[in-house]
Amino acid sequence: MAKTLKETKLWLTRVEPLEGESISHFLGRFRRAKGNKFSTPCGLGQVSGLGAVLARWEKFYFNPFPTFEELEALANVVEVDVNRLREMLPLAGVGMKHKPIRLCGACYAEEPYHLIAWQFKTTAGCDRHQLRLLSKCPICEKPFPIPALWIEGRCLRCLTFFAEMVDRQKAY
Ligand SMILES: [Zn+2]
Ligand SMILES: [Zn+2]
Numbered sequence: 001m002a003k004t005l006k007e008t009k010l011w012l013t014r015v016e017p018l019e020g021e022s023i024s025h026f027l028g029r030f031r032r033a034k035g036n037k038f039s040t041p042c043g044l045g046q047v048s049g050l051g052a053v054l055a056r057w058e059k060f061y062f063n064p065f066p067t068f069e070e071l072e073a074l075a076n077v078v079e080v081d082v083n084r085l086r087e088m089l090p091l092a093g094v095g096m097k098h099k100p101i102r103l104c105g106a107c108y109a110e111e112p113y114h115l116i117a118w119q120f121k122t123t124a125g126c127d128r129h130q131l132r133l134l135s136k137c138p139i140c141e142k143p144f145p146i147p148a149l150w151i152e153g154r155c156l157r158c159l160t161f162f163a164e165m166v167d168r169q170k171a172y
Contacts, residue, residue: 005047005077011035014079022116023088024058028148029113030078041148048077058148060098060119062089088116095121101144102133105166112163114147125172138168 013035017026031038038044041055048054050073057066066089068082075082090096102118104126117123118133125132136143140158154161 005049009077009079012077012079017080017084017088018111018113020115020117021088022060022114022119022147023085024060025114025147025150026088027054027058028146028150031148032151044077048073050074059146060096062096065089065092090116090120097121099143100135101146102135103144103162103165104129104131104133105162105164105169106131108153109163109166112150112153114150129166129169130172131166131169132172134165134169138165 013033015026015030015033015036027041027044030036031041031044038047041058042052045051045054050070053066053070054074056062071082071085075085078085097119101114102123103114104118106129107115107126123133134144137155137158137160139160140155142155142157145156150162152161153163
């Protein structure tokens with residue numbers, strides 16, 4: 001039988017969101033945190049009552065846009081404020097790219113996580129480093145996995161670390 005939220009919460013580990021972090025990356029970190037052990041979005045979807053919608057958010061599909069009630073249900077499980085969760089999503093009216101997943105290797109070398117701003121349609125480059133974002137592995141051309149699956153921070157095919165890819169980024 002499925003555990004109730006109250007029972008589940010007893011063994012959940014809280015994960016602190018990072019500045020500008022995307023919801024996909026945060027959910028992946030939360031699911032894998034010591035003690036949480038949600039190997040897929042399904043388990044977390046079940047506990048939060050959100051079902052399959054979390055798997056869609058991990059892939060940056062926000063249509064229909066997450067409602068306050070949905071964010072509240074998630075906030076209840078992950079113990080992060082609703083407004084803080086809202087910051088991991090695009091602002092209203094900002095177009096999202098759900099594919100390809102993009103990254104700035106220079107940012108990743110400094111802070112290893114995926115920024116929600118990298119998936120905005122209007123974002124062409126990294127303002128901090130004046131570099132164009134990468135939209136696939138510059139060595140072997142394999143697309144990047146969704147950020148929820150970024151564990152080691154490297155290409156799954158050629159094993160190049162994201163942080164090393166900065167050498168292949170063009171000026172912006
Ligand atoms: Zn950068
Ligand atoms: Zn590669």
